[in-house]
Amino acid sequence: MPKIDGVRFLNEQFKKALILENPDPSLDDYLRAQGIEPERLPDAVVQNPEAVIARLKEGQHDLLFKRSRFIVDERVLRASENLAAVILCCIGDDSVDKEACAREGVMVMNDPISNARSVVELVFGEMICLARRVFQANEAAHRHIWTKDNRKRYELLGKTISIIGLGNIGKQVAQMAEKFGMEVYFYDNREVAREVGVTLGWKACRTLTEAFRVADFVTVHVSAEDHRGRSNRNLITYEHFAQLGADRGPNSPRIFINAARGFIHEPEDLIRAVREGHVQAAAVDVYPEEPTSKDEPWHNPYAGIPEIVCTPHIGAATEEAQPRIAAYVAGTAHLFNRYGTVRDTVFSPGQVIGVEAEPPYWVLSVVHSDARGTKKAISDAIYEAGASNLQSSHRDFSRYGFAYEVSAIDKPLAQEQLLHIVETARRISGDPTAIRAIRQFYVPANGNDY
Numbered sequence: 001m002p003k004i005d006g007v008r009f010l011n012e013q014f015k016k017a018l019i020l021e022n023p024d025p026s027l028d029d030y031l032r033a034q035g036i037e038p039e040r041l042p043d044a045v046v047q048n049p050e051a052v053i054a055r056l057k058e059g060q061h062d063l064l065f066k067r068s069r070f071i072v073d074e075r076v077l078r079a080s081e082n083l084a085a086v087i088l089c090c091i092g093d094d095s096v097d098k099e100a101c102a103r104e105g106v107m108v109m110n111d112p113i114s115n116a117r118s119v120v121e122l123v124f125g126e127m128i129c130l131a132r133r134v135f136q137a138n139e140a141a142h143r144h145i146w147t148k149d150n151r152k153r154y155e156l157l158g159k160t161i162s163i164i165g166l167g168n169i170g171k172q173v174a175q176m177a178e179k180f181g182m183e184v185y186f187y188d189n190r191e192v193a194r195e196v197g198v199t200l201g202w203k204a205c206r207t208l209t210e211a212f213r214v215a216d217f218v219t220v221h222v223s224a225e226d227h228r229g230r231s232n233r234n235l236i237t238y239e240h241f242a243q244l245g246a247d248r249g250p251n252s253p254r255i256f257i258n259a260a261r262g263f264i265h266e267p268e269d270l271i272r273a274v275r276e277g278h279v280q281a282a283a284v285d286v287y288p289e290e291p292t293s294k295d296e297p298w299h300n301p302y303a304g305i306p307e308i309v310c311t312p313h314i315g316a317a318t319e320e321a322q323p324r325i326a327a328y329v330a331g332t333a334h335l336f337n338r339y340g341t342v343r344d345t346v347f348s349p350g351q352v353i354g355v356e357a358e359p360p361y362w363v364l365s366v367v368h369s370d371a372r373g374t375k376k377a378i379s380d381a382i383y384e385a386g387a388s389n390l391q392s393s394h395r396d397f398s399r400y401g402f403a404y405e406v407s408a409i410d411k412p413l414a415q416e417q418l419l420h421i422v423e424t425a426r427r428i429s430g431d432p433t434a435i436r437a438i439r440q441f442y443v444p445a446n447g448n449d450y
Contacts, residue, residue: 004422006433008105008367010084012441014062014337018055020046021067023089023329024322030330034337036063043293046070056080063333068092069292074100084437085109087332089325090316092261093346094224102400105367105436108346109332112168114324115316119259120172122315123219124180126283130255131156131217133281135309152280154216154253157181162205162215164236165222165260166193173219174202187211190227208236212243219257220264227349229399236265241273254280259315262287267301274307283309339443340365340406347397355391357408360445362387364413365406366421367437370396373428374435378405381421387411402436412440 017031019040028038039059045051052070056079064072064083068090077083077100086096088110101108129135131154140147161177163170166188174184174197184202187210188194194204205211212218222232245252256279258264267288273279284302290313291298302308316325335341340363341354355363364382368374375394382389392407413421418438425434 004419007422007435008081008083008437009418010437010439011062011082012439014084014333016059016061016082017063017065017333018052018059018061019065020052020070021089023065023067024326026323027065027089027326027330030327031333034330034334036333036337038065047292049076052076053079056083063087065089065329066095068095069290070095072096072101074104077101077104077106084439085333085336087329088346089329091115092224094261096346098346099400102347102397102402103433103436105402107336107342107367107404109329109336109342109344110346111325111328111332112344112349114328115321116169116172118318118321119169119221119315120176122285122311123173123257123259124176126257126309127156127217127219127255130257130281130283130309131159131253136306139306152253154251156217159183159216159253160185160214160248161217161219162187162211164188164208164211164218164220166190166197166202167221167223170221171196171200173221174200182217185211185214208240209243212240213246214248216245216248216252217255217257218244220260222260222264224261232261233263234266236269238266238269238272241265241269242276242278244273244279252280254278256282258283259285262290270308271302271305274305279307281307281309283311285311285313285315287313339363340439340441342404342406345404347400348395351395353393353395353404353406355393355406355408357391359443361390361408361410361443362412363406363439363441363443364409365404365439366435367402367404368425369429369431369434369436370398370401370403371429371431371434374425374431375403375405377421377425377428377434378407381413381417381424382407382409384420385411385413385417387413408443412442 014036017036017038019038031038060080060082062082062084064086072086083106085107091112096108137147160183162185163173164187166186177184185205186197186202187205198204245254302310343352387409390408394405396403422435
């Protein structure tokens with residue numbers, strides 16, 4: 001492929017993937033079936049970013065698969081000139097510098113689906129155990145103490161639940177809550193999410209305070225940022241906790257669960273609310289600071305507070321969820337590798353960018369700035385090359401200042417024509433980073449799926 005500073009000319013077909021943080025081993029088999037050779041780095045190596053960067057420089061991998069811990073920054077991205085995408089074997093994307101990926105022309109995709117059931121079951125398991133005081137009963141029984149009584153032990157039936165964040169997991173929590181006979185409230189600042197929730201028969205809260213006030217149980221299912229890119233750090237405050245169950249009277253269980261993000265609230269605020277009796281019991285699966293391995297020292301901010309049950313970020317850690325995630329992200333890689341299709345990009349969740357033309361055809365995919373004239377330069381180059389644009393799909397990610405375009409064309413562009421796209425886009429837009437990554441490849445009529 002040609003070489004121009006600041007532009008990634010990507011491989012026609014992806015050949016190598018670097019895998020970090022031990023996603024399910026079945027991922028390797030899925031990738032090999034696509035013709036992609038996986039390489040796994042042991043945890044001891046992954047804990048040293050310099051070692052990972054060195055391996056990327058040496059291996060020049062096309063794809064990087066990881067879970068939620070290893071930080072992907074500009075130095076990591078620049079280590080491999082072939083790097084086309086970071087594919088997250090999880091939902092959370094806060095371990096990736098998305099602005100740097102946008103500048104470097106590297107797509108970022110995640111899996112917002114596969115771990116949902118595991119998280120939902122953990123939430124309800126904790127709700128039942130907290131409502132029935134199972135943890136305290138177990139601890140007492142092991143000390144030969146018989147604590148049978150009905151004091152502050154509750155059923156879920158007839159109770160109210162407020163769900164903060166009505167995304168994929170939040171909706172499944174709501175559906176399961178209905179099966180338990182609970183009344184469902186929710187808070188979400190996205191208009192479409194509110195419409196969906198109300199259509200499904202759930203009650204929308206206008207404010208977070210209202211969501212806490214009307215609830216016997218509150219569970220949080222938001223991402224690191226909201227849909228406008230604003231951080232959800234300290235979204236929930238002591239004042240919210242102090243309102244939990246206020247409309248429900250003295251017999252409310254007043255239970256709070258956080259299986260979303262550790263920085264959604266300050267630990268001190270939850271501890272204070274528990275000590276003052278506003279929150280009767282809580283369960284947290286996520287923390288402001290989490291270790292990168294089992295061997296790393298860790299300070300639990302909730303240690304010594306028996307009313308707060310703590311688990312080590314195990315929401316998705318089930319025998320069933322991890323193979324599902326492996327299959328799903330392998331499917332994401334397959335669509336991207338074979339057709340140039342991008343799904344579940346963290347830059348625009350829920351969107352699919354791809355073409356559905358009838359093979360055979362050539363694909364031209366370009367990651368470019370959203371500066372005016374850049375898209376025109378691509379369209380003009382296809383026209384001037386005498387190629388027909390059979391179908392195209394385009395998406396701007398204005399917050400990050402870039403776009404992704406994929407076109408099905410009836411013949412390939414020559415190297416000089418690809419170089420012309422870069423030169424023309426820079427000239428028309430006045431942006432020296434107008435084109436960030438280009439890939440061109442053939443989609444045969446009889447290609448076999450893995």
